[in-house]
Amino acid sequence: MYPIMLDMTNKLCVVIGGGKIAYRKVVPLLKAGANIHIVSPEICDEINKLWIEQKVKVFLKEAEKANYEHAFMIIAATNSKEIEINEQIYKNTTENQLVNIVSDQEIGNFHIPASAVRGRLVISVSTGGTSPALAKKIRNDLLDQFDESYEGYLDFLWEARKKIKNSTISRTEKSNLLFELAKEKYKNSEIERNKFMTRLQDV
Known part of the structure; x- marks a missing residue:
């Protein structure tokens, strides 16, 4: 994996899924200035609030290729455990799109590290998908070292x-x-x- 910091300003990011996991992925993208579309038949209260505040666009439906074919970044964060759905999403993307499948790091072409922000300082830790729990622990340890x-x-x-x-x-x-x-x-x-x-x- 190649570590990188991306400028997401006004970039189209499609998040497939409307639950708590999807919401956790949306929050840092909002802070980064991304243009976020959420595609899901149902959405949690937190995402609904963002929709009401016009911070995101929401499409209350099952995801289709047309919903994400022009996206710069795609994050599949559905509650579904059916691997076929996630594989189909990835197959419908192009080689120039960034794709993260939350439930299976091996399907997409990038994964999201455990991160924290202290002003201009960004701390990100990845274990290559081996142990997200360990990545979060190391991140928290670093936060103790690099305080406010x-x-x-x-x-x-x-x-x-x-x-x-x-x-x-x-x-x-x-x-x-x-x-x-x-x-x-x-x-x-x-x-x-x-x-x-x-x-x-x-x-």
Whole structure:
């Protein structure tokens, strides 16, 4: 598997299924700005709320090829355990579509890691479908290590990096400043961050 961070802004993502599992897949896609269509004869209360709020489009029917043939991403999250249904969905897709079959990682061409977000920090853990439970445990362990303080730290790094990249100083000077940003003192001290940003006003 090839790890990647995808820009899902306005990309058509079709989620087949309307239960709690489907809802859990929809939430991070909404945060990523995807254009989400949900296809299912029935939907849970949480998805219905998103529909009422016009955050997703819902088609109350069994999924057909026409519902997802133009989708950038397809997630089959039905409550059905019939493998034939999931296999048929995958067979109806093209080689250029991203397909995740929640109930069987071997059928689709990508799977979704256990993830968590701390501001600009994204922590994702995958066991290649071997043990989702272990992936979640490792993710939670990492969350204990990278606490909420990293949100402010990464915002600082983002702003500082932009200023350095846009400055008129030499490439060597930029490299030196970017290297300095990695020092531990900036992670633990807002005073040091403010000093650094003050220095950047003169570059």
